[in-house]
Amino acid sequence: MSQPAGLLFSKDHEWVKVDGDVALVGITDYAQQSLGDIVYVELPRLGASLQQFASIGVVESVKAVSDIFTPVGGEVLEVNAELEADPALVNREPFDGGWFYKVKLADVGELANLLSPDAYDRLIAEA
């Protein structure tokens, strides 16, 4: 499996797309496949202040409820309202339409704690 270029990854299977000091967050294709059919996503509140790697919401699939550990810290600028009506969007387009939320980065230095696409590939190959 190869990951889309230009993204960073966490060990908890979230991806981050950075644009300046703003980052888009979602879960990986590997994560959505492992979870199965997603029926509900609980996202952080607009304006909430997130700490890197803290549990800030949940993804509920027909199999389990899993925590979302935010891969980056900062202030929530936007959440994906489409997931409310159509949570399966995460299964269909994990890297595009199924994004979770947008963050104004608190500290760009935190990005150093994340994995490159190759490193993430190695992580899931070992799993």
Add this chain to the structure above:
Amino acid sequence: MYTPHTEQDVAAMLAAVGAASLEELVRVPDEVALRAAPDVPPHHAEIDIAARFAGFADRTHAGEYLAFLGAGAYRHYIPPVIAALAMRGEFLTSYTPYQAEVSQGYLQTIYEWQTYVALLTGLDVANASVYDGATALAEAAIMAINATGRRSLLVSRAVHPSYRRVLCTYAAGIGAAVDELPYAPDGTTDGTRLAAALADERYAAVVIQSPNFFGTIDPLAPAHAAAVKATKTLLIGVTAEALALAALATPASWGVDIAVGEAQSFGNAVAYGGPHVGFIATTETHLRRIPGRLVGRTVDRAGRTAYVLTLQAREQHIRRERASSNICTNQAHCALVATIYLAAMGKTGLRDCAAHNVARAAALRARVTAVAGVSAAFVAPAFNEFVVRVPGGAGAVLAALRKKKILGGVDLGRWYPELADGILMTATELTTAADIEQLGTALEEVVRDVARV
């Protein structure tokens, strides 16, 4: 599946705590160990035991007293159909089923209970029940705290004092603050400073009870409800007397986000401390935060109606410490009793019964306030209970009434020092005109005696 510990497990655990054997671990110290057999009478024949216990039962004189007690536990007529159905073995022997979907009948009764609660409250979703009205309120507060990310609660002083104590116990455990909202001279919650109190968006929820602890009908006024909504604070509506829901505008209609309360009035006897049955209902927005079990209706492969436990992924046995509530069960049998009661009464029967309560309470209020020196404490409309002020203090008057075999009401001074002369009196459909006259006459004598002292 139950997996016993192996000998190796036991040895490892004993080593960890430094005990040589299980016997040593649980050894009773000599100074407290029982040395001789306790002095207990020898065995008796079943017939003798039955006779002895009948003798104990005869020492109870509750039936000789005329009661005007309420304050969260209400004496209502219980139709015999309830015992005939609720005592069936299929219902009486089942606990919340672990292989739930095998018990379609039980799930159907829970689904019907949820439906009744949703109809009575006007809200979208209700759970399978919780322990009682007080814990229902505490669970609703946790829902509000999780939904808003705020850690303070603003609670009317006219909410049942016991409910507030349970709420404070839960709040202390989760580090939440509970502030009070005063009541106005008319016996309703004073909302004049509500908007100012909410302005800094500190409160997760405002808690109001209607009818409130004084019996007063106390929905939040539309202007105040707007202030609650404007600050994204949730409104929790409490009802300790569920029968009132059949007579009053639904909690949903006065803007509550979560309605909770006590449904003992629906077919469950007034017992010494319970069991009671709590209900909790909310809007679809907060569906996933509701605690406990939820039963849903669907169809099976052949298209037949089937009932299932649904949204279990949020419950504690799946989510462990991240679950929002540790409730994994419900008050199934009491909820079943309430469900049978509601089905037996029907919409018209329930409304008629509620109307009788209003009429009997009005008659009682008119009679007791006709006694010289006795006055109504509050002017706002009531459901089936109300507060009167009496000369000489509530405690003395109630004690004198007890000597006349009348339980005249509840002494409010216990919770409200400013109402030490206040008695909360209740009438239901079981209160007769003769009962009312008996209390009225007794109260005249008692008040006259108090005046003479």
